[in-house]
Amino acid sequence: EDQVTQSPEALRLQEGESSSLNCSYTVSGLRGLFWYRQDPGKGPEFLFTLYSAGEEKEKERLKATLTKKESFLHITAPKPEDSATYLCAVLLWGGGGNKLTFGTGTQLKVEL
């Protein structure tokens, strides 16, 4: 069965304290891996798409990387406004509907 697992469930950082969020997946036929940011009471917002092992994407303080078994979202020198829940999702080859399967998310809190 295809599975997506995110860790940790929650993470509290001090402003400027860099860290990484993990998304591990056990799937057959990865077509793409997506990272989203979700603020409380809102829909998820797109951050990155990764397609193949070794690929990296960067945006401001965030960098996403992908291996054959997991993806990391690295947060460098975070600020309080980076506080949110970060979701990863996988898109698989085959099947119908181009469905995304989501992990349960990492809730990040950045404090002053």
Add this chain to the structure above:
Amino acid sequence: SQTIHQWPATLVQPVGSPLSLECTVEGTSNPNLYWYRQAAGRGLQLLFYSVGIGQISSEVPQNLSASRPQDRQFILSSKKLLLSDSGFYLCAWRTGNYGYTFGSGTRLTVV
């Protein structure tokens, strides 16, 4: 421009009452549309998806149903709500390399 609209933003309904949540997209044609539910502290669970008018696929047996009466309209319904139907409902539209674009969500509380 391409946008997705979802309403209402919040809804409080008694057990046994009907439900209708609407989602519409603009700026595209024949989109793949999705309904997800997010329970507190949990990830997004796919409920239904549609690849075209009148085409609905259900992912999880439940008390809900979906319909797509028009190309850019997707509706989530229930005849009789249960307490377990409470949650945050999200409509989404597949946007190629971005995966999905999500609506702003509906917070449903069944009392």
